[in-house]
Amino acid sequence: MRICILGAGVIGLSSAYYLAKLGFDVTVIDRQKGPALETSFANAGQISPGYSSPWAAPGVPLKAVKWLLQEHSPLKIGLKPELDKFLWVSKMLRQCTSAAYDVNKSRMVMLAEYSRDQFKLLRQELNLTYDDAQKGTLQLFRTQSQIDSIQKDMQVLKKLGVPHQLLSAKECSEVEPGLSAVQDKLQGGLRLLGDETGDCFVFCQKLKVACDSLGVKFMFNTDIERINVKSNAVSGVMTSQGELAFSKVLVCLGSYSAKLMNDLKLSIPVYPVKGYSLTVPVNNEQFAPISTVMDETYKVAVTRLGGNIRAAGTAELNGFDLSLPESRTKTIQHVVHDLFGQGCNLDEAQYWCGLRPMTPDGTPIIGGTSIKGVFLNTGHGTLGWTMCCGSGRVIADIISETASEIDVSSLSIHRYH
Ligand SMILES: Cc1cc2nc3c(=O)[nH]c(=O)nc-3n(C[C@H](O)[C@H](O)[C@H](O)COP(=O)(O)OP(=O)(O)OC[C@H]3O[C@@H](n4cnc5c(N)ncnc54)[C@H](O)[C@@H]3O)c2cc1C
Incomplete structure (x- = not known):
């Protein structure tokens, strides 16, 4: 056939x-x-069933307003009027209820967990390596309110049998020793033990x-x-x-x-949501990540891929624009500098952007x-x-x-x- x-x-x-x-x-x-x-080509490298969550969640409309006003904002909405963008955003806002979030998250985790298991089979079948690591991932919280709001996600993870641990700041730096120097900036983290990393390209x-x-x-x-x-x-x-x-x-x-x-x-409600990444060689092992660290405040993921650090994030709703303005890569630079600044030289970073094909749910x-x-x-x-x-x-x-x-x-x- x-x-x-x-x-x-x-x-x-x-x-x-x-x-x-x-x-x-x-x-x-x-x-x-x-x-x-x-x-x-150059995504954040996370294979993360545990972090599979819809962006449409209760409280997100209010958070989005705050993000838009933040200096290192994880979100930008282009001002150009565009019907597709308007329709997509209105569909997404309708999914921001508790009931819709539970349904959408359960579907996403189901597919992502299944996918991670298929990865394992494929690795065995084809003897594949792709700067892959099976070391779990860590979602980092800088505020107590982030820890409070993760409780609902943890209930869903528990219901779906996804292994996870809530860690103190000290425990975060035991899991990711490169964070020891910045432990005082953290309140805690959620460790997702079954998550993996690897270079998609x-x-x-x-x-x-x-x-x-x-x-x-x-x-x-x-x-x-x-x-x-x-x-x-x-x-x-x-x-x-x-x-x-x-x-x-x-x-x-x-x-x-x-x-x-x-x-x-x-x-079909698929809209391009632009994101940015940087890739930089590790120059001091002691201060580099060993897996993915996801900074919840800035929504930036910092991943170890072989001898490099890959950091990616930000969401921009601006049609099919693929320009790479310096002003938009500042947030990812800021996070890498803040968490792992001693582990790499950001002057050597290479920048990239891509369009995530997003559905409203x-x-x-x-x-x-x-x-x-x-x-x-x-x-x-x-x-x-x-x-x-x-x-x-x-x-x-x-x-x-x-x-x-x-x-x-x-x-x-x-x-x-
Ligand atoms: C900054 C960033 C970070 C990310 N981090 C992660 C992460 O850590 N973990 C994760 O799971 N996902 C991540 N993603 C999402 C992930 O990268 C995408 O969901 C995934 O790459 C989409 O793959 P795709 O094959 O659907 O699309 P694409 O990779 O875009 O493939 C579509 C293909 O269609 C071709 N094409 C399009 N139009 C035409 C045409 N008219 N004629 C011929 N060819 C055409 C293109 O050339 C392209 O090769 C990230 C994305 C971004 C932008």
């Missing part, structure tokens, strides 16, 4: 791998010259090689223009290389998925559509690296009409209708 996958980011690649393993004849198309050169390069050996065909430097549909069934894909005939198409275009689906009159959109043969695996937002293997595995189950190991009914686009 032939299938065309649109997009060679981490989601397209993992889908290609699992579909090829089931015997599908897979073609992957991407406009870049190789895999993972857009949002999957390196993983994608290696998964591409595994896909090659399963016979997956890649068409790089190829623009996808539209999906062709006849009598409500897909007939092919129009690209810069001409029209290609396919009766099954899987859309994994990250933030660009919505535009392609709009052309088919199928609306935080959960990705995985499954079929009302058009026969058109499937979606997109909208992974802040957690596409964490959820890639699970998402690839379940979309392969759905397309091959095999029962999945987790409940996938709530992941489809139908939850928005």
